[in-house]
Amino acid sequence: MASVGSVEPGARSELTVVEDAVCTFCGCVCDDIDLTVENNHITQAQRACVLGKAWFLNHAIDDRPSCLIDGQPAGLEDGYQRAAEILTGGKYPIVYGLSDSPCEAQRVAVSIVDWIDGTIDTTTSVCHGPSGMAFQGVGEVTCTLGEVANRGDFIMFWGSNPAESHPRHFTKYSLMPKGMFVPNGRKDRTCVIVDVRKTKSAKAADIFLQIKPRKDFEALWTLRALAKGIELDARQVESETGIELSVWQDLMDRMKAAKFGVIFFGMGLTMTRGKHANSEALLALTRDLNAYTRFTAKPNRGHGNVTGADNVVAWRTGYPFGVNHNRGYPRFNPGEYTTSDTLARGEADCGMMIACDPMANFSQPAREHLASIPYIALDSKETPTTRAATVAFTVATYGINAPGTVYRMDDVPIPLRPAFKSPHPSDFEVLSNIETRVKAIRGVRS
């Protein structure tokens, strides 16, 4: 376990400053935040955006018990044992979440799943899981965010609203930076935003295209056709996409004229009918454009370490999410082993929800089934999921109280610099203790 930047709590009333701390609220994972800490409370988070400030300033220590069993305060040891019994007691155990845990904890979670022949899935399945599937179909041409800052002269956002979801995206990475080959910053870049509504991000665009809802696939294939010089029926294009063909043609001309284009895309594509076919169209368009110039694409990932979860699950099992071990080895099938499905179909009979809130975010049939089975929840805050859990652990917040590693949306791993200690255990500690007990029950000697 990496222990980078673990910080001893300062003496009471002492003021400490943690420089270059890491905000894990969204996939931007800004690592330039200066935190002022007074009495185990963050009083300032310099350079943090509105979401980052809310993240840092509202994570004082929660005075809930570290462990609740059936809603009643319980000792941690009892919680670990009960958790291990639940996980080893079912026929179809599922472990889900992980996108707000450091990699060190994610690795333990995947180990537990292996020992219990369970199913591991992450919140990727309900954000960019479809993009992961599209990637398996066509691949991806991409780059790190520093390449965008240094080279990107044509920046497009499709079905993504960074002004509200990733507030420092424009200033830190994609539009404003004065980069090596775009020395004038914003002036050297063209920004295009495509969405079904005029989001707060649209203000940042040189060109805003409001397409018809649920017509992303048609719009992207229009561009694919234009990239290859295929003639299209102007009336059909306009009636399908809501945008005139000449506007699409102008856009394609600009894309081909760019030196280094970047398309960021969001859940406007993945959550809308078409899902992975939408993402696949966008990734294929990006690939096509490399026959004319350099073009890259990147999903704007939401949670602070959802990218780490993809990586950890992939390196340990070979598959990125929705991985079933019921036969003693990993199998992958989105739609079959993904959590929305195993719950809504009533298949899972016990589970562990790590740093996620399915009781708020999942469909009604999925929620109803989850409420009916024994499960464990780990979260630093009280949520609908922790409230309905059989065993609920209040954990130290990663990046604020707990150390570890997180992966930015472009797969760049960054070490956390926690600001002060929590009386609650980290999810790494909770999971490690559960794993020890699971191994004892299952006779594992590794």
Added chain:
Amino acid sequence: MTKDLIKISQGTLYDPANGVDGEVRDLWIQGGRIIAAPSDPATKPARTIEAEGLVVMPGGIDMHCHIAGPKVNVARKMRPEEKRKAEVISRTDVTHSGTLGSVPSTFATGYKYAGMGYTTAFDAAIPPLGARHAHEEFDDTPCLDKGFYVLMGNNHYVMQSIQQNEPKKLKAFIAWLLTAAKGFAPKLVNPGGVEVWKHRQAGNVSGLDTEVDHFGVTPRQIVSQVAQSAQELGLPHPVHIHCNNLGMPGNWETTLETMRALEGRRGHLTHIQFHSYGGGEGDENTFNSKVVPLADYVNSHPNVTIDVGQVLFGETTSMTGDGPLGYFLSNIYGGKWFSSDTEMEAGCGITPIKYKNKSLVHALQWAIGLEWYLLVDDPWRVVMSTDHPNGGSFLAYPQIIRFLMDRTYRQDVLKTCHPLVGRRSTLADLHREYTLNEIAIITRAGPARILGLTNKGHLGPGADADITIYTPHENKEIMFELPRLVIKSGEVIVEQGEVRDSRIGKTLHVAPAYDVDAEADIQEWFEKYYSIRWRNYPVDPSYMHQPELIGSPNHGN
């Protein structure tokens, strides 16, 4: 009885580094290392491993493979289709489950290497920005000691230092970067060419003397000056080079020029099979082997070492730090394609490929690889590799050994290939067969020496007790694919293919001394262009599992 003392009794030892070629001897182990035989003949070991009639060698060393880090993991994510039909790796009471295919999961990688008698492996291409990721995967890759090479052939600071004629800065930067990444050796991948790829559609350099966009330096300058700095730093493995123009007909001249650019300094040319082609203009009809003139150069220049990058027939995944190569290959094969450009540092390309024996190009690639093993006179300077998974899986090593030790088998396979291979290469005329001693050199003693690993690749006192015991068999593929016992750091980890102990293994790294005053300039450059903070860049030592520093320690920092 002496606690933790082990005796391997009466095995037939192949220990070429110590001049032992098939002699029956006892081998003593204590504290994870090989020790001299106790002087008191009455000394009784705690455990005796009877090895009479068995072959004993040092543990295998793979000096060039892709097993961890950003691009390997992308390839895992990208290729679910091949895993579902591959052999399954089930969990046991001592091991994790995993998946195979051309890019195995971390645990599966460790178990399969160890199961084949390999105990050390080096990942060949890690962008320093992803170094932390590689270390995290290493920590989940059991049974192996591991290290990685750090991509720097397209690093902006490297090119800028050369452009500004600042060799001191270059030298300090290389040392700083290796230390920050906790890496093992400098790696050049298509030096300069990847930067050009970032500037232009299908961009690349065309040879050693093409100027790189914006930086105005040439691949020749990058090769010679990085080799010079690495020599001055006294690195155990100075520079590991993936030449320009990989896979292109006519690229043998680029390869020859790269060897010349070393100007007598030590340098290792990797997966040289992919760089030994005659012909040109992309015309398949002119594609042919140029191993003979290149091997002549290697034979007469002891500063140059190579590994082969053998191609095997079948499906695999191409993965490379060579961005423009990935684009080229994806256009040839037409399959899915991944490319990623890493700021200031590197590129990456991944695409599925399938080598077919009836394809002239593929069959020639297979033959060219074997020519290399057979035409380099000194086995200490040629190392077995498939450039896993690029030429094929590391699991093909036992088959390659059979190709080298059994010319009848080799010729039989050649007969199944495209008929023109015989005319476009010399393989049909090569009758050399490797001995077990030579196999021990190209799979363990040689790579250990080339890497500067004094405790590995031999069975003398002080060596790490990484030992493989084989059951002799007429069919060398059978002999080498299923060792009787594999010992890692003095513990039996595998018995007849079954993993008994899934320890993680050491991280091998370097930390050369450098002038710390040079950091200010590096920091100024870094803060201007990188998207992460300077202090969040270096990998903390806690990421390394059982770190072992190779070479002189870092006095400068």
Added chain:
Amino acid sequence: MTEMFILIPGRTSDQGCGISEGKFQEKYQKQITSLQVAPGDMERLALAEGDWVRLTTEFGQQVEVAVTAAKKDELPEGLLFIAYGDISSRLMGGDTHGSGMPTSKGIDVELEVLRSETA
């Protein structure tokens, strides 16, 4: 009176902040329980700020929710917006069509004006 709309649930800045401030706090709850309607649609349906409507999906999921006018031209007529949360989750179907992802944006809903019937 009912009319078909397309509902787009999504992230808002206040909803994101609300996650950190606490999901049982008023700010978050208010965000996830306010349905944004285009000003033109508000006018046409004679809806006032705070009026209640009932949304029904083709699979029968049903919610009742208070409306608020979307800002300026953020939302075209015919589209509804709500911040991710309990209400939007209630309207998702359980089926993921083999993808793992329920259709969570671009949901067809029938809107029924309740107005003064609900407090």
